[in-house]
Amino acid sequence: MMLINKTDTVIIEKTSSVATDVVSPLIDVLVIPARLLSSVYDYVHELKRIRDDNAVLREENKKLVMMTGKARALEIENRLLSGLLNYTPPPEATFVTARVIAEEGNAFSHSLIAYTAGNPNVKKGQVVLSENGVIGRVEQVGQMYSKIILITDINSKIPVVVERTRVRGILSGDNTSIPKLVFVPLDAKLAIGDRIVTSGVAGVFPPGLPVGKIVSTDKNDIKVKVLGNLDRVEYVRIVDYHIIDAPEPTQTDPSEVEANSNE
Amino acid sequence: MSDEFQENLIASIQRFLPFVTSVLWVLVSYLPLDTFTANNLRPDVGLTCVFFWTLYRPDVFNLFSVYLLGLVVDIVTSAPFGSNVFSFLVMYLLVSNLAAYFTAKPFVVTWYGFALFGLITMLARWLLVSVYYSQFLPLPMLMFSVLATIACYPVIGLVNAFIENVLMKDED
Numbered sequence: 001m002m003l004i005n006k007t008d009t010v011i012i013e014k015t016s017s018v019a020t021d022v023v024s025p026l027i028d029v030l031v032i033p034a035r036l037l038s039s040v041y042d043y044v045h046e047l048k049r050i051r052d053d054n055a056v057l058r059e060e061n062k063k064l065v066m067m068t069g070k071a072r073a074l075e076i077e078n079r080l081l082s083g084l085l086n087y088t089p090p091p092e093a094t095f096v097t098a099r100v101i102a103e104e105g106n107a108f109s110h111s112l113i114a115y116t117a118g119n120p121n122v123k124k125g126q127v128v129l130s131e132n133g134v135i136g137r138v139e140q141v142g143q144m145y146s147k148i149i150l151i152t153d154i155n156s157k158i159p160v161v162v163e164r165t166r167v168r169g170i171l172s173g174d175n176t177s178i179p180k181l182v183f184v185p186l187d188a189k190l191a192i193g194d195r196i197v198t199s200g201v202a203g204v205f206p207p208g209l210p211v212g213k214i215v216s217t218d219k220n221d222i223k224v225k226v227l228g229n230l231d232r233v234e235y236v237r238i239v240d241y242h243i244i245d246a247p248e249p250t251q252t253d254p255s256e257v258e259a260n261s262n263e
Numbered sequence: 264m265s266d267e268f269q270e271n272l273i274a275s276i277q278r279f280l281p282f283v284t285s286v287l288w289v290l291v292s293y294l295p296l297d298t299f300t301a302n303n304l305r306p307d308v309g310l311t312c313v314f315f316w317t318l319y320r321p322d323v324f325n326l327f328s329v330y331l332l333g334l335v336v337d338i339v340t341s342a343p344f345g346s347n348v349f350s351f352l353v354m355y356l357l358v359s360n361l362a363a364y365f366t367a368k369p370f371v372v373t374w375y376g377f378a379l380f381g382l383i384t385m386l387a388r389w390l391l392v393s394v395y396y397s398q399f400l401p402l403p404m405l406m407f408s409v410l411a412t413i414a415c416y417p418v419i420g421l422v423n424a425f426i427e428n429v430l431m432k433d434e435d
Contacts, residue, residue: 001337001345012344019338027339034294065290094378104340105303107405108392111341113293133433139341147339154396177303185431231303233295 021142110153133210133227161199181222285312306411317358350388
């Protein structure tokens with residue numbers, strides 16, 4: 001079975017997504033009492049902190065109001081300059097918010113199952129965000145449920161860039177809670193705390209999405225702490241940037257391909 | 264409804280109980296728990312159920328049930344398809360061949376046995392999946408998962424023992 005799976009056969013993928021749709025409603029039913037208990041506990045726990053949070057939020061709100069003014073001015077300036085340069089803006093993003101019904105994390109894999117209610121806008125390969133940043137991508141789309149591979153999973157490879165130095169690399173999951181940054185130039189100047197964002201290389205993930213912060217800069221072991229809180233993901237945002245709507249590759253005759261390559 | 268039909272129906276339900284409860288345990292183990300420990304070091308509940316039912320009720324929890332349970336877990340997880348089936352079958356083979364050593368032994372001995380079999384099984388799976396990905400998976404994470412699995416055995420064993428002793432009593 002593992003060998004068949006390794007060949008990425010479409011039939012295995014389709015069977016698996018249908019099977020996920022069959023099993024997931026059972027988890028969805030079981031999740032109701034678990035969520036209820038959890039929310040009661042959280043409610044009691046959070047009541048204690050509400051006063052302190054209020055003060056912090058008021059202060060933060062003052063700063064945000066000031067920032068909004070500045071952001072508006074910059075947006076107008078940006079639009080004017082973009083118009084002058086004939087710049088083609090990236091496509092508008094649309095979001096699908098989905099509830100997480102199952103989580104999995106161990107030495108073998110890190111993934112989520114989310115209830116997408118058969119939304120036609122959810123497609124394989126789309127970026128998945130939590131409140132703070134990228135947490136994964138859609139791996140399997142079923143009729144009602146979708147499987148999401150987290151960026152900590154061994155199958156996850158995201159082209160990223162260090163925000164400060166613009167050094168490119170690949171954020172590679174290794175089934176631990178902190179993925180590592182690979183394919184980084186040896187002379188790259190990295191510092192602990194540097195923000196990592198998506199680079200947009202390869203065209204699957206749009207550029208500039210926050211991913212994480214560097215927590216270790218050892219030569220062969222650059223570790224990145226993910227910004228999105230993977231331990232408390234209740235809802236996820238599946239983002240459609242319309243950049244993976246490439247036409248399906250057509251079936252070609254292998255002999256034809258061989259002939260072309262020989263030329 | 265005749266008594267005979269009712270008895271047959273109850274007997275059939277009882278035969279499916281080990282598999283059904285195992286599936287429920289597995290599904291419960293994937294509920295979001297909002298903690299770092301729970302989301303990174305989940306116990307392999309399916310393995311615990313395979314050990315328990317193969318040891319105590321091999322008549323109703325056979326090779327087919329083990330295979331089917333492995334498939335259910337493979338569907339829910341994103342681990343290489345078939346790796347859970349593999350580990351469950353390894354556990355099934357170990358228990359079915361060495362079950363005699365646990366007959367009429369105190370619970371602690373069975374628990375030690377599970378710890379040993381669990382370690383062997385999960386290491387075998389770790390090796391297989393490492394070969395699949397052509398890179399070693401994090402061993403510390405695996406060890407924590409093994410410990411979590413061993414630690415949860417008494418709880419799952421207790422509930423399963425209740426099902427076996429109370430709900431499946433009449434079948435014999």
